Amino acid sequence: MAKSMTYAILEAIQGEMRRDKLLTLLYEYQKPVAGGEKGAINLEAEFGRWRVRFCAIDEQWIVGGALGMSMIGVPAIAHIPSMTTFIPYELMFNHAGKLRHMTGGQAAFPMVLWADMAGRIPLQGAQHADAGLESSYARLAGLKVVIPSNPYDAKGLLIAAIRDVDPVIFCQYPVPASGQPVPDEPYVVPIGEAAVRTEGGDLTIVGYAPQTVEIAKAVAELKKEGITAEFIDPRTLAPLDGVMQTILKSVSKTGRLLTSDDGSYSFSNCTEIVARVAEALPGTRIKRLAFPDAPAPGAPEMLSYMRVDAARIAAAARKLVKG
Amino acid sequence: MSEQDKTRQTAGGRLGGAAGPGGAISRRGFLRRLGAIGAGAAVFSTAICQRARAQYGAAAPDGPTLEQLTAMYTDMLKIRMWETKIKDLILGGGFRGVAHLYVGEEAIAVGVCHALRRDDYIASTHRGHGHLIAKGGDLGRMLAEITHKATGYCKGYGGSLHITDVSLGILGMNGIVGASHLFAAGAAYGIKVKGTDQVAVSFGGDGSIQGNFFSSAANSAAAWKLPWIGVIENNGYQIWVRAADVYGIVDLAQRAQGYGIEGRVVDGNDVLAVHNVARYAVAKARAGGGPTIIECKTYRWYDHYGAGGAKIGADGAFGLGYRSDRELRDWMAKDPIPRFRAFLVAEKVLAEQRADQIAAEVRQAVEDAAAFAKGQPLPKPEDGLMNVFAQGAVALRAG
Numbered sequence: 001m002a003k004s005m006t007y008a009i010l011e012a013i014q015g016e017m018r019r020d021k022l023l024t025l026l027y028e029y030q031k032p033v034a035g036g037e038k039g040a041i042n043l044e045a046e047f048g049r050w051r052v053r054f055c056a057i058d059e060q061w062i063v064g065g066a067l068g069m070s071m072i073g074v075p076a077i078a079h080i081p082s083m084t085t086f087i088p089y090e091l092m093f094n095h096a097g098k099l100r101h102m103t104g105g106q107a108a109f110p111m112v113l114w115a116d117m118a119g120r121i122p123l124q125g126a127q128h129a130d131a132g133l134e135s136s137y138a139r140l141a142g143l144k145v146v147i148p149s150n151p152y153d154a155k156g157l158l159i160a161a162i163r164d165v166d167p168v169i170f171c172q173y174p175v176p177a178s179g180q181p182v183p184d185e186p187y188v189v190p191i192g193e194a195a196v197r198t199e200g201g202d203l204t205i206v207g208y209a210p211q212t213v214e215i216a217k218a219v220a221e222l223k224k225e226g227i228t229a230e231f232i233d234p235r236t237l238a239p240l241d242g243v244m245q246t247i248l249k250s251v252s253k254t255g256r257l258l259t260s261d262d263g264s265y266s267f268s269n270c271t272e273i274v275a276r277v278a279e280a281l282p283g284t285r286i287k288r289l290a291f292p293d294a295p296a297p298g299a300p301e302m303l304s305y306m307r308v309d310a311a312r313i314a315a316a317a318r319k320l321v322k323g
Numbered sequence: 324m325s326e327q328d329k330t331r332q333t334a335g336g337r338l339g340g341a342a343g344p345g346g347a348i349s350r351r352g353f354l355r356r357l358g359a360i361g362a363g364a365a366v367f368s369t370a371i372c373q374r375a376r377a378q379y380g381a382a383a384p385d386g387p388t389l390e391q392l393t394a395m396y397t398d399m400l401k402i403r404m405w406e407t408k409i410k411d412l413i414l415g416g417g418f419r420g421v422a423h424l425y426v427g428e429e430a431i432a433v434g435v436c437h438a439l440r441r442d443d444y445i446a447s448t449h450r451g452h453g454h455l456i457a458k459g460g461d462l463g464r465m466l467a468e469i470t471h472k473a474t475g476y477c478k479g480y481g482g483s484l485h486i487t488d489v490s491l492g493i494l495g496m497n498g499i500v501g502a503s504h505l506f507a508a509g510a511a512y513g514i515k516v517k518g519t520d521q522v523a524v525s526f527g528g529d530g531s532i533q534g535n536f537f538s539s540a541a542n543s544a545a546a547w548k549l550p551w552i553g554v555i556e557n558n559g560y561q562i563w564v565r566a567a568d569v570y571g572i573v574d575l576a577q578r579a580q581g582y583g584i585e586g587r588v589v590d591g592n593d594v595l596a597v598h599n600v601a602r603y604a605v606a607k608a609r610a611g612g613g614p615t616i617i618e619c620k621t622y623r624w625y626d627h628y629g630a631g632g633a634k635i636g637a638d639g640a641f642g643l644g645y646r647s648d649r650e651l652r653d654w655m656a657k658d659p660i661p662r663f664r665a666f667l668v669a670e671k672v673l674a675e676q677r678a679d680q681i682a683a684e685v686r687q688a689v690e691d692a693a694a695f696a697k698g699q700p701l702p703k704p705e706d707g708l709m710n711v712f713a714q715g716a717v718a719l720r721a722g
C-alpha cells in the first residue's frame with residue numbers, strides 16, 4: 001500500500017528530528033500519528049512532549065512561538081489547521097519575512113509553517129472549504145511557499161523546507177496518494193523546481209494540489225482525442241523564477257497556456273504565472289480557469305457548479321487548441 | 324460541590340455572591356422562592372404567576388415565572404431530542420451535513436437565553452444548535468439548513484456551523500473558535516452607541532478564551548462597561564486536548580480578574596444555577612454595570628464532531644480513547660434534564676403527567692421538523708454566485 005500524504009509528512013519530520021536533536025514541532029490537535037506498512041509513526045512517543053507539543057487553540061502562539069525559538073537556533077515546525085490560515089499572517093509578513101533584511105542579515109528564522117489547507121470540500125461552509133490562500137503568502141517578501149500534490153513531493157519538499165535556513169510555508173491540501181513511491185530514507189525535492197507530469201506538444205496546463213487530480217483526468221481524456229498536453233505542477237509558488245523556467249520552456253514549445261485553480265480567480269498564483277508568460281512570450285494563447293471570487297457554499301450542487309473539474313479543463317483545452 | 328458553591332464567585336469577582344442591587348439572589352433564596360410559588364397551588368394557574376409577580380414586584384427581575392420554567396424545560400427537551408435525531412440520522416448513513424452535537428450542555432443555552440429578551444443578541448459557536456433553539460430558532464428550518472436545503476435558514480450556503488436567524492438577534496454560529504466573543508463585544512459597543520438597554524452574549528468553549536479574540540472582547544468590555552456577557556462552556560476538552568493540559572488555571576473565569584471583570588463559576592448542568600447568574604448578569608448589564616464572564620462547567624456526551632462511538636437509539640459516545648467511559652457515565656448521571664424535571668415536579672410547577680405530555684409534544688415536533696427538512700428543495704447550482712455582495716452575482720470562472 002502506498003504511503004499516505006500524512007505518513008510521508010510524518011516520516012519526513014521523524015527523520016529530521018532524529019538528525020537534528022533540537023528540531024521541535026508545535027501543533028494544535030492534529031496528532032502527529034500515522035499508521036503505515038512500515039509500522040506506525042508516533043512523534044510524541046518517540047521524541048517526548050517537549051519536542052512534540054500540543055497546544056491550546058492559539059495559532060498565534062504556535063507560529064509566534066516557533067518563530068521565537070527558531071530565532072535562538074532551535075529550528076521549529078508550526079502546524080496549524082486549515083480554517084486558521086491567516087491568523088498568524090501578521091507574524092509571517094511583518095516579522096518572519098522582514099527581519100533578516102531589516103537586521104542587515106543577522107536575524108534568521110529556520111522555521112516551517114505547516115499550514116493545512118481545506119480545499120473545496122462540500123457540506124462544510126465557507127470557513128472550512130477555502131483554497132488558494134497560499135497566494136497571499138506567496139506575495140510576501142522573504143517567505144518561501146511550497147505546495148506538494150502527492151506524498152513523494154510532500155516528503156521531499158518538507159525536508160527541503162526544514163533544512164532551509166529561511167522561513168518556508170508548507171501547504172498541505174488533501175490529495176490522494178499518487179505518483180512515485182515514497183522512499184523510507186530522507187531525500188530532498190529542491191524548493192523552486194517544477195515537475196513536468198506529462199509531456200505534450202499542443203498546450204501547456206499548469207495546476208497544483210487537488211486540481212492535479214482533475215488535470216490528470218482531463219489530460220487522459222484529451223489524449224484519446226489526439227490532443228497532447230504538457231502538464232506542469234509548479235510545486236513551489238515562491239520564489240517563482242526557477243518554476244517559470246520550466247513553464248516558459250514548455251509554452252515556447254506549445255504556444256498555449258491553460259491554468260486551473262481551486263483558488264478564486266483574482267490575484268491568484270496562476271494569475272502571476274499567466275502574467276509572466278504574457279510578458280515573456282507575447283502572442284501566447286492563454287486561458288485561466290478558477291473558482292469564482294466568492295466564498296465556498298456548503299451545498300454540494302452550488303459548490304460543484306463553481307469549481308473547475310476535468311470536463312471543464314478538457315473543454316477549455318479543446319477550445320484553445322482548435323478555436 | 325456544596326449548594327453555595329453552585330454559583331460561587333471566583334477570586335476575581337468584585338461583587339459578593341449574595342443579592343446585589345441588580346437583583347442577584349442566592350441559589351438557596353431562589354429555591355425557597357420557587358418553592359413558595361409552587362407550594363400547595365394548582366400548577367397551571369396564571370393566577371399563581373400574577374401573585375408571584377405581585378409579591379416580588381416588577382422592579383425585582385429575579386424569579387422566572389412558572390410559564391418560563393415550563394418553557395425552559397421544553398427548550399431543553401427540544402435541544403436534546405432534535406440533536407439526538409440528528410445523531411441517529413448521521414448514523415443511519417447518507418446524511419447531507421455535519422454536526423458538532425451539544426447534547427449534555429443544554430442547561431447552559433437554556434439558562435442563559437431565557438434570561439434574555441428577543442431583542443438581545445447572542446453570538447454562537449460551532450457547537451451552537453442549542454443556543455439557537457433556546458433563542459427561538461425553528462427546528463424545521465434549522466434541520467433544513469444543516470442538510471443544505473434551499474429553504475434552510477441560510478438557503479443551504481452555510482450548514483450546521485453557520486445557522487443564523489438575524490431576526491432573533493442571533494449574530495450567527497461561527498466556525499472559527501473565539502470569534503463569537505469579539506462579535507458580541509462589538510455588538511455591545513453598538514448598543515452603547517445606540518443608547519438602548521439591550522445586552523449581547525457570546526458563547527464559547529473552554530478553548531475559545533486563548534486566541535486574541537477573547538482578550539480583545541474582554542478588555543474593551545471592561546474598559547467601557549459594555550453590556551457584554553461572555554459565557555464559557557467548559558466541557559473539559561478541545562477536540563481531544565484536555566483543557567487541564569493547556570491552561571495554567573482550572574477555573575477559567577479567573578481570567579476575568581485580569582481584565583477587571585466580575586467572573587462567576589457555575590454548575591453548567593444545573594439550569595437554575597445558570598439562569599440565576601445569567602439573570603443577574605443581564606440585569607447588571609442593562610443597568611449600565613458592565614460585563615460579566617460566566618464559566619459553566621459541563622460535559623459533552625458525544626464526540627467533538629459527528630457521531631463516532633455512538634449508537635442509534637442510545638445516548639452517549641463511548642470508547643473514544645481520549646476520555647474514559649466512566650467519566651462519561653459520571654456526567655450522564657448528572658444529566659441536566661431529569662434533574663430539572665425532578666425539581667419542577669417536586670416544586671409542583673409541573674405534574675408528572677404534564678411533563679410526559681411535553682416530552683411527547685417535543686418528540687412529535689422533532690419528527691415534524693425532520694419530515695419538513697426532508698421534503699425541502701435543493702439549492703439551485705447557480706445561486707452559489709449570488710449573495711457575495713448585496714447586489715448582483717459574481718462571474719463564473721470555471722469555464
Ligand SMILES: Cc1ncc(C[n+]2csc(CCOP(=O)(O)OP(=O)(O)O)c2C)c(N)n1
Pocket residue numbers: 028029057058081083084449450498499500501527528529530531534556558560561562627
Ligand atoms: C481559531 C480556530 N482554531 C482551531 C479551530 C479548529 N477547532 C474547531 S472546534 C475546536 C475545539 C473547540 O474547543 P472548545 O472551544 O473548548 O469548544 P468545544 O468544541 O469543546 O465545545 C477546534 C480546535 C477553529 N475552528 N478555529
